[in-house]
Amino acid sequence: xxxxxxxxxxxxxxxxxxxxxxxxxxxxxxxxxxxxxxxxxxxxxxxxxxxxxxxxxxxxxxxxxx
Numbered sequence: 001x002x003x004x005x006x007x008x009x010x011x012x013x014x015x016x017x018x019x020x021x022x023x024x025x026x027x028x029x030x031x032x033x034x035x036x037x038x039x040x041x042x043x044x045x046x047x048x049x050x051x052x053x054x055x056x057x058x059x060x061x062x063x064x065x066x
Contacts, residue, residue: 011019038046
């Protein structure tokens, strides 16, 4: 039984990478137009994570420069 041909058998790695990058870029552009804001609960959680991260960074920076 013959194995089916794959695209990767017909194009080089550089071309395949370029195609993947272009598809990814277009998907990001298309999806960005459809993105809805986070629900309030998730937005609060994200804000809380950012605040915790800032406190950790500030704590490390303050500790280093004492």
